[in-house]
Amino acid sequence: MSTSGQPQFRYTQTPSKVLHLRNLPWECIEEELIELCKPFGKIVNTKCNVGANRNQAFVEFADLNQAISMVSYYASSSEPAQVRGKTVYIQYSNRHEIVNNKSPGDVPGNVLLVTIEGVEVGDVSIDVIHLVFSAFGFVHKIATFEKAAGFQALIQFSDAETASAARNALNERSIPRYLLPEHVNSCHLRISYSAHTDLNIKFQSHRSRDYTNPYLPVNPTAIEGVVQPALGPDGKRKEPESNVLLASIENMQYAVNVDVLHTVFSAFGTVQKIAIFEKNGQTQALVQYPDVSIAAVAREALEGHCIYDGGYCKLHLSYSRHTDLNVKAYSDKSRDYTIPDASLLASQVSGLPGAPAVWQNPRPGPIYAGNDYNTGGSVPAQYPSRQMAPWDASMQAGRAPFGSVPSTYPGQNFAVATSQIPSAVSSMGFSSGFPPNVRPGGASSSSQLQPGIPPNVRPSGGPPPGHPTYYGQ
DNA sequence: AGCACA
Numbered sequence A: 001m002s003t004s005g006q007p008q009f010r011y012t013q014t015p016s017k018v019l020h021l022r023n024l025p026w027e028c029i030e031e032e033l034i035e036l037c038k039p040f041g042k043i044v045n046t047k048c049n050v051g052a053n054r055n056q057a058f059v060e061f062a063d064l065n066q067a068i069s070m071v072s073y074y075a076s077s078s079e080p081a082q083v084r085g086k087t088v089y090i091q092y093s094n095r096h097e098i099v100n101n102k103s104p105g106d107v108p109g110n111v112l113l114v115t116i117e118g119v120e121v122g123d124v125s126i127d128v129i130h131l132v133f134s135a136f137g138f139v140h141k142i143a144t145f146e147k148a149a150g151f152q153a154l155i156q157f158s159d160a161e162t163a164s165a166a167r168n169a170l171n172e173r174s175i176p177r178y179l180l181p182e183h184v185n186s187c188h189l190r191i192s193y194s195a196h197t198d199l200n201i202k203f204q205s206h207r208s209r210d211y212t213n214p215y216l217p218v219n220p221t222a223i224e225g226v227v228q229p230a231l232g233p234d235g236k237r238k239e240p241e242s243n244v245l246l247a248s249i250e251n252m253q254y255a256v257n258v259d260v261l262h263t264v265f266s267a268f269g270t271v272q273k274i275a276i277f278e279k280n281g282q283t284q285a286l287v288q289y290p291d292v293s294i295a296a297v298a299r300e301a302l303e304g305h306c307i308y309d310g311g312y313c314k315l316h317l318s319y320s321r322h323t324d325l326n327v328k329a330y331s332d333k334s335r336d337y338t339i340p341d342a343s344l345l346a347s348q349v350s351g352l353p354g355a356p357a358v359w360q361n362p363r364p365g366p367i368y369a370g371n372d373y374n375t376g377g378s379v380p381a382q383y384p385s386r387q388m389a390p391w392d393a394s395m396q397a398g399r400a401p402f403g404s405v406p407s408t409y410p411g412q413n414f415a416v417a418t419s420q421i422p423s424a425v426s427s428m429g430f431s432s433g434f435p436p437n438v439r440p441g442g443a444s445s446s447s448q449l450q451p452g453i454p455p456n457v458r459p460s461g462g463p464p465p466g467h468p469t470y471y472g473q
Numbered sequence B: 001a002g003c004a005c006a
Helices: A031-041 A064-076 A126-135 A158-170 A258-266 A292-302 A340-348 A440-446
Strands: A016-024 A043-050 A054-063 A089-092 A110-115 A139-148 A148-157 A188-193 A207-209 A246-251 A274-277 A282-288 A305-308 A312-319 A334-336
Touching: A016 A064, A016 A440, A031 A054, A031 A064, A031 A305, A054 A064, A054 A246, A110 A126, A110 A158, A126 A158, A126 A207, A148 A158, A148 A292, A158 A188, A246 A292, A258 A274, A258 A292, A258 A334, A274 A292, A292 A312
Parallel strands: none
Antiparallel strands: A016 A054, A016 A089, A043 A054, A110 A148, A110 A188, A139 A148, A139 A207, A246 A282, A246 A312, A274 A282, A274 A334, A305 A312
16 A cells, blocks of 8 residues: 555656547547557557546557557657647556457447537428438438437447547537428437448338348338428428328227228318228328329328327328329228219209219218208308308208217217217318318307317317217117 | 546
């Protein structure tokens, strides 16, 4: 104890493979140390950013003589050791090896782990990340994911040199604002090295890319991509618009058939075709409008809304790549409302004044003539005025929107307790997509929803007075 | 400008 652990001072230090460097520029990086020291021997370890000012470092040579040669050289040199123009003071360290030199993230490799701070999921698209990091070399692969640390991305370069060039340039910096959505204020990149050398990308998707393999299949279950469309370099949604919407129906506790979907989507314009199908165990539907603008309004209005109360049959909408569906004109999974069906049309509007001949409707509703159609009340009531609701006859403006779509289809068994009865298609979706000049009549306005208010909250919690319960008891 | 790490 008495002789060990004594501080050692200039000129009295015993040589060590480890050199202590002081007065380094702030956040001096390993590459700069190596550049300075490698003329004297093989560097086996470094420790950067030591000390309160993070301006000290340690360098460990493979051999003691190499360290000695460096100290000796600068002891007698007229030119001091320099990094970025700053004089660096070099001495033997009082330790003989660098221990715990690096956290794993400091071990250079060809794959970077990038933590993007201060952003929400979806604010920074994989395309923006690709753009930013491609400035340093070919980006082979990107995988993004959510961790406790935040939004992270693994970015694979060809080699560690390219990766470290990107890291040195971008670490602790921010992605340029013009590449980000407007609401993003800060976007700090914290970059370390990943232990990975080759990422295993299974699909091209909104969260992972393999730029070396353009034939890699697109993720078939990229449903989340629907909820969070990728952002283009301009920060705007780049999902191409279409007149055909793809609806994914989540939590489908109740049957959703073609007619229900027709009722829901007709509120925004003519529905031309509908196709329902199963994908990965989830029901999806394609709904075709005549043009993109109607589809856009419907998408905006219906996205995230539930067809029925209680979070049942929640809709997620995206634009389909299709523009014209090829569907069976009339099946239980599809409908083509553009094909005039004599028998349907004949029965459809018989006896109706002002029968909407022009408004080629579609709805095979009258097939169910005799069933209580009154229940559907408020959906038609909220039709944009330029359109004529197909089932005008039975519709009464002003009714509360508790129409129970399922009830109109007696073939279906909705024998559930009344308290569990889903309230209705009718009350959904009108929070924003509605033409402003259209005022639903009378009492139904009580159910008009303000933006931000969940669509299916029943104003009074039960079927409207005077309406029979249409469900099996 | 004077010695880290856990």
